[in-house]
Every structure is written in structure tokens, then in C-alpha cells.
Amino acid sequence: MELIPVRNVNTFVFCPRLLWLEHVGGDFVDNEHTLEGHFVHRRVDKPGGKLNAPNEEDEPWHTRSLWLSDDDLGITGKIDLVDAEEDGSCFPVDTKKGSPKDKSELWPADRVQLVLQALLMRAQGMRVEKVAAYYNAVRRRVVVELTTEMISEALDALADARKVFEMEPPPPLEDSPQCRGCSLNQICLPDEVNALTLGEDTKIKRVLAPQTDSLPLYVVGGGTRVGVSKNTLIITPRDAEEDIRKVGLDMVSELNLLGGVQFTTQTLQYCLGRDIPVSFFTTGGWYYGSTFSTMSRNVGVRISQYEHHDKELSLRVAQQLISDKVHNCRVLLRRNATNESDTLKRLKMLRREAEKADSKGSLLGYEGDAARRYWSDFSDMVAEVDDAFEMKGRNRRPPKDATNALLSLGYALLTKDCTRALLNVGLDPYLGMYHTTHHGRPSLSLDLMEPFRPLIVDSTVLQVIKRREIQADDVVRTGQGVMLKDRARKTFIGAYERRMADAITHPVFEYRIDYRRVLAVQARLLSRFLTGEIPTLPAFRTR
Ligand code: SF4
Numbered sequence: 001m002e003l004i005p006v007r008n009v010n011t012f013v014f015c016p017r018l019l020w021l022e023h024v025g026g027d028f029v030d031n032e033h034t035l036e037g038h039f040v041h042r043r044v045d046k047p048g049g050k051l052n053a054p055n056e057e058d059e060p061w062h063t064r065s066l067w068l069s070d071d072d073l074g075i076t077g078k079i080d081l082v083d084a085e086e087d088g089s090c091f092p093v094d095t096k097k098g099s100p101k102d103k104s105e106l107w108p109a110d111r112v113q114l115v116l117q118a119l120l121m122r123a124q125g126m127r128v129e130k131v132a133a134y135y136n137a138v139r140r141r142v143v144v145e146l147t148t149e150m151i152s153e154a155l156d157a158l159a160d161a162r163k164v165f166e167m168e169p170p171p172p173l174e175d176s177p178q179c180r181g182c183s184l185n186q187i188c189l190p191d192e193v194n195a196l197t198l199g200e201d202t203k204i205k206r207v208l209a210p211q212t213d214s215l216p217l218y219v220v221g222g223g224t225r226v227g228v229s230k231n232t233l234i235i236t237p238r239d240a241e242e243d244i245r246k247v248g249l250d251m252v253s254e255l256n257l258l259g260g261v262q263f264t265t266q267t268l269q270y271c272l273g274r275d276i277p278v279s280f281f282t283t284g285g286w287y288y289g290s291t292f293s294t295m296s297r298n299v300g301v302r303i304s305q306y307e308h309h310d311k312e313l314s315l316r317v318a319q320q321l322i323s324d325k326v327h328n329c330r331v332l333l334r335r336n337a338t339n340e341s342d343t344l345k346r347l348k349m350l351r352r353e354a355e356k357a358d359s360k361g362s363l364l365g366y367e368g369d370a371a372r373r374y375w376s377d378f379s380d381m382v383a384e385v386d387d388a389f390e391m392k393g394r395n396r397r398p399p400k401d402a403t404n405a406l407l408s409l410g411y412a413l414l415t416k417d418c419t420r421a422l423l424n425v426g427l428d429p430y431l432g433m434y435h436t437t438h439h440g441r442p443s444l445s446l447d448l449m450e451p452f453r454p455l456i457v458d459s460t461v462l463q464v465i466k467r468r469e470i471q472a473d474d475v476v477r478t479g480q481g482v483m484l485k486d487r488a489r490k491t492f493i494g495a496y497e498r499r500m501a502d503a504i505t506h507p508v509f510e511y512r513i514d515y516r517r518v519l520a521v522q523a524r525l526l527s528r529f530l531t532g533e534i535p536t537l538p539a540f541r542t543r
Contacts (some may be wrong), residue, residue, distance in 0.1 A: 003069055004079030004162060006120070009154070012064035012161035016170040018184060023154060024165060026297025026426075027187045044072075065091075068120040075158065079117045081134075089127040091143075092117040099137045106133055106144055108153075115154035118146055169533060171197070189524055192509055196525075196534040214253040218493050222260035222283065228267040233335075252276055256416070258489065259283035279416045284398065284483050285409035287416050298426035304530040305427055313530070315360060316435035317447070322367050322536050323354040324451035327541045329374045332454045334463060336381055342363055343373045360434060378458065379403070382465050388472030389465055398481025402463065402472050405484050406492055410457030411449070413496050417516065418445040418452075421523035451540045456515055460499045464492055508538045 012019045021027045062083045069076035084090035094114055101107045106114065114131035118203055121128045132143040143300045144150075164170065172190030173179060179190045219226055223238025233252065237243040255271055257263060258281045271278050272293040279290040330347040357363040371394065379391035382403050391403045399405040419442050422429045432443025434450070464470045474488035484492070500516045513521070522540060529537040 001072065001074040002075040003071070003074055004158065004236065006075050006113050006116045009158050009161045010109045013109035013112050013157050013406070015173055015176075015178060016164055017172055017188060017190075018182060018256075019161060019164050020167070020169045021184050021188060024298075024300070025187075026299075027184060040083045048164060052327075060169055068117075068124060070120055070123040073116070073119055073123060073158075074162075075116055075120060077113075077117055077120060079121070082121070083132070089195055091128055091130045092121060093132045093141065095134050095136060097136050100133070100140065100313055101137075104142055106131075106142055111144070111150060112154045112157045114144075115146065115150050116158065119154070122190070138233055169488050169531075174198075184208065185518075187524065189521065189528075192521070192525070193528060193534060195509070196536065196538060216254045216256060216497060217247060217252045217491075218256045218258065219261050220258045220493070223262070225262040226257070226267055227264050228270045230334050231270070249274055249276065254279065254420070255522060256281065256413075258285065258470070279525060281416075285361055285406075285412045285534075286397070287412040287442075288362055289440075290419060292420075292423055298527075301426035301531060302428050302528045304527075305431060308530055309431055309433070313324065313434040315357075315363075317526070317529070317537055318336060318360055318363055319355055319357055320539060321434060321447055321450040322357075323351045324539050324541050325453060326351040326354055326367070326370045327539075328449055328454045329370065329458075331542050332458055332462075333374065333377050333381075337377055338384065339377075339380060343377045346370075347372055348370070352467070363434070374454075378462075385465050385468070386472055398478065398483070400481050400515045402470075402475045402482060402484075403465070405482050406461045406464065406470065407457060407474055409484065409489065409492055410460055410496055412455065413513070414452060414457055415442060415445050415520055416451045417500070418442075418448040418523070421519040422448060422526075424520065425523045425527040427523065427527055448519070448526065452515070452519065455542060456499055457496070460495050461494070463499075464495050469495065471518065504542075507541055507543065 008019055008023065011022065046080055055347065062081060064081050066079045066082055067076070068079065079092045080095045081093040082090050092114055094117070095109060096107075104540065109315065111131075113275040114133060118131050123199045130143055133140050134141045172188055172193050174190075174194055176190070179185050180190070182188070207237055217233070219235055221237065225234075225236040225238075227234045227236070228249070231249045233247045233249060233255075235247065237244070249270060252271075253276065255276055255278045258279065260283070263278075268278060268291065272291065275293050277290050280288040282288065310333050330344055330351065333341075333347070334344055347370055350366045354363055354366045354370075357366060375391060375394045379393075382389040382391070389403045390401070392400050394407070395401075395404050396408045399408045419429045422444055427444060429442040429445045431437060432447045435441070435443035435446045437443055465526050470488045471490050474485050474491075475482040476485060501514050503512045503514050504518070505511070506513050506518065506521075518540070525538055528534045
């Protein structure tokens with residue numbers, strides 16, 4: 001029988017889904033509660049505790065950090081502290097960061113964990129008649145006599161916890177206060193999953209993690225060198241006249257290198273060691289790819305993705321994403337166009353057609369028709385500001401006009417962000433549901449970003465042109481096409497990041513959320529849809 005850590009049974013009693021997410025899904029993140037837990041444990045976490053011989057007549061003794069295992073019980077675990085009494089009996093004491101239940105009672109999860117520790121000690125021949133927890137928040141020890149009911153409860157919980165490793169993810173808790181403090185709430189999405197599986201009456205609380213202080217860092221310009229010293233990135237421009245910049249790694253959420261930036265292996269090691277992904281782009285903004293420290297260990301998600309590839313479910317995903325995109329394109333035109341056009345009516349019709357397309361081929365046709373009309377109207381909008389921004393249709397590699405150069409850079413940034421969101425949830429960004437597989441193309445990232453192209457990129461392009469933050473002469477001609485000058489590239493990247501940080505009301509869950517988190521949630525929901533946990537992929541359509 002495989003040994004289960006006693007701590008996992010505690011997690012199971014707290015929430016079966018949490019145990020599944022951590023140990024089957026392979027997701028673990030720290031939050032302020034887990035970090036505080038590590039902190040209060042630091043004194044009892046010194047390894048090497050020893051157990052006295054059973055019934056040894058001795059002075060009262062204690063030992064810390066005692067590891068015990070028992071094959072018959074099928075458990076293993078570390079006991080923070082063993083306290084012995086003058087009569088030769090002893091008992092386990094576990095350190096907890098919070099407060100006891102109702103001032104003097106153990107929480108069920110703590111009780112089960114302590115009883116299993118007591119059974120481990122008994123298996124070593126110790127006389128154990130009670131258990132105790134030290135609750136750090138109130139600095140009080142709660143001691144409870146061991147009863148046969150408590151032992152039955154703990155053994156039942158152990159048997160049930162074992163089953164979790166063999167099953168599909170258990171459903172989230174419903175409207176539970178536990179979820180608010182749970183470190184995996186942003187991965188579990190308890191209220192969102194319940195709303196999509198149980199019905200619309202589910203109350204949705206925003207349990208998403210707050211924004212951290214770190215931000216994406218972009219290094220633009222050939223010849224710039226990026227090194228590291230004492231947890232600080234040192235950015236040295238090629239031009240010796242320009243200042244050297246220093247940025248603490250703690251302030252960086254991701255590092256993006258555009259063009260021929262020199263970058264050391266040591267810097268890459270530092271970044272990956274701190275879970276900072278590094279992404280690489282050409283000078284023109286074409287996205288090469290990213291280096292991540294690890295991929296999600298949730299292989300089950302990838303198996304579902306491969307199983308559904310090119311099957312009926314992938315058509316449903318494609319219908320949803322393309323109809324959402326057509327809808328959101330229409331909203332952008334409706335909000336910004338000044339001229340009357342029949343495009344809005346046509347886009348509405350094409351959205352409906354896309355919703356019920358019977359093949360990806362016909363979906364491609366509806367999408368193409370919608371794109372032609374949309375870009376024509378979009379071109380009119382930017383040309384109204386300055387006719388030098390007029391587009392020659394949507395073109396790329398290389399873009400032939402300033403507006404297309406801005407759009408291409410924006411889509412490259414969005415591809416990078418969608419790739420990161422998909423990898424975080426364990427999906428393979430290179431196997432699309434709508435976009436066909438093509439060597440080196442992150443097809444699923446291109447799928448995921450479809451509804452967000454107009455909302456994030458096109459609207460950013462429109463804004464920088466309307467506000468005249470970027471002028472038509474901010475591009476240089478390069479043979480067949482045009483390229484943004486450094487200043488324009490930096491200005492646009494700043495505008496893109498501001499857009500990603502914009503808080504909007506989520507159209508389905510109705511809480512405030514920024515676009516970066518929206519992508520993370522949408523990627524998570526896509527994985528849940530592919531594994532069958534939720535019945536539909538929720539639309540993302542703005543009003
Ligand atoms: S968020 Fe709630 S349901 Fe989800 S794992 Fe945590 S405690 Fe369980």
C-alpha cells in the first residue's frame with residue numbers, strides 16, 4: 001500500500017478538491033496563509049527528532065520534527081512536537097497558524113491529522129491518550145482526549161482521501177468561506193465552475209488573487225545587453241551615452257526581449273529560478289516563443305486536449321471563439337465608427353451563422369467575410385484621424401502600412417500572453433482547436449486570442465492613433481513593408497500594457513477583473529471544458 005502523508009488527509013478534510021488539485025492536478029501556489037503557515041512552523045521544522053524507547057522511565061521529555069511511517073496504517077508524517085509526561089505516556093502537538101474552532105475545539109481537519117499522528121506513535125509502541133494543537137494566532141494549546149469515535153473518523157477520512165487519487169476532480173465547495181482563504185482559489189474557480197455546472201443562481205464572489213507589484217519588462221533595441229547582479233537586472237544600452245538601467249527581479253513578472261538583445265545564460269537562470277518567463281520577439285515584433293521554468297504537471301488536461309483535437313468538441317470551441325470575435329468586432333465598430341454603414345447588420349448575421357457553422361471550413365468563410373468588412377470600416381476610422389493610417393486591407397509579414405505594423409506588434413504581444421495563460425493551465429499551445437497545426441505556430445494561443453483581438457489590440461491601436469501618441473511618420477520603409485521606429489514601439493507597448501491592466505466587468509461572472517486575469521480565467525475554463533468538468537465554454541462578449 002502506498003504511504004499517504006498525514007498532511008494530505010488534513011487537506012482532504014479541509015476540501016477534497018484541494019487535495020486533488022495539488023496532488024493529481026499538480027497545482028500548488030503559496031498565498032499569505034500558506035506563507036504564514038511556513039513562518040509559524042519554522043521553529044518546529046528542524047529535522048532529526050527522535051522517539052524515546054516505549055515506557056522508558058525517564059524525566060519528562062520532548063522532541064521536535066519527528067518523522068514516522070507505518071506500512072499497516074499506510075501513512076507517513078512529520079509530528080511537529082512530541083511531549084511526554086511523567087507517567088511515560090506522550091502525545092503529538094501540531095502547530096497551526098490560525099485560531100481554534102470556538103476557542104477551545106480542534107478543527108475537523110486538524111483533529112483527523114492529529115489522530116493519525118497519534119496512531120503512528122502508537123504503532124511505535126508509545127502510549128498515547130491525547131492529542132494537542134498549538135494555535136499560533138491566539139498562542140494557545142488545545143488538548144483533546146483521544147476517543148474511539150475520533151479514531152474511526154480519522155480512519156474513514158484516510159480511506160476516502162486515498163480514493164481521491166483515483167478519481168476525476170471533486171466538485172468545488174458551494175458558497176464556502178474556506179474558498180476565500182484557499183491558496184488555489186484562482187486555479188479552482190469554485191464559484192465560476194459551480195455557476196456553469198449547477199446553474200445561474202450560484203452566487204459568484206470574486207476570489208481571484210490580487211495583483212502583485214511586479215510588472216512585465218520589455219527590452220527593445222539591438223545591441224542592448226541584459227545581465228544580472230545581486231537579484232537586479234542590469235540593462236546596458238548599445239549607445240554608451242545612454243544610462244544603464246537597473247531593475248530588481250522582484251519587480252519583474254515577465255521579461256520580453258525585442259530584436260537583437262544580448263542576454264546571458266546566468267540571467268536566464270536567475271529569471272527561471274524566480275518563475276519569470278522570458279519571451280523573444282523580432283525587431284518587427286514577430287513572436288518567436290518563450291522560455292518557462294516548468295510546464296504545468298497536469299498531464300490529464302493535455303490528454304483531453306489531444307483526445308478532442310479535430311473532433312466535434314473542437315468545432316464547438318471554434319464556433320464559440322469565432323462568434324465571440326465577430327461580436328466583439330461589431331461592438332468596437334458600434335462604439336467608435338462615426339459613419340453609417342451596413343457592416344453592423346452584416347456582422348450580426350455572420351455572428352449567428354458562425355454560432356451554428358457545421359464545419360470549420362464554413363466557419364472560415366464566415367470569419368473571412370466578417371474580417372473584410374470589419375477591416376474596411378476600421379481603416380475608415382483611422383483614416384479619419386490621419387489618412388496616412390489608411391490600411392491596404394489586413395496584411396503582415398511584413399506589414400505594409402503603419403496601422404498594420406501596430407496591429408502585428410499587438411497580436412504578437414497577445415499571442416505571448418495567451419501562450420503563457422495556456423501553459424499555466426497545462427494546455428499545449430501548439431495544438432489548436434480552430435487554427436490548423438503548422439510547424440512552430442502556437443495554434444491554440446491564436447484560438448484563445450480570437451475574441452480578445454478587437455478588445456485588447458485593435459482598441460489599443462485605435463486609441464494610440466486617435467490620441468496621436470503615434471504619428472504616421474513613426475514608421476520606416478523597409479523594402480516591401482514598414483517597420484515601427486523604436487519610440488513608436490515603446491509607446492505602443494506601454495499602451496498595450498495599460499490596456500491589459502484595464503479593469504472591466506466580466507460579462508459572465510460580473511465581477512471586476514483586468515484583461516490579464518481574464519485571459520488566465522478563460523484559459524482555465526477552456527481546460528475545464530475539454531476535461532468535461534463544465535458543460536459549455538462560456539462566451540466572452542462585451543456589451
Ligand atoms: S477554492 Fe474552495 S473548493 Fe476550491 S480547492 Fe479551495 S477550498 Fe476547495
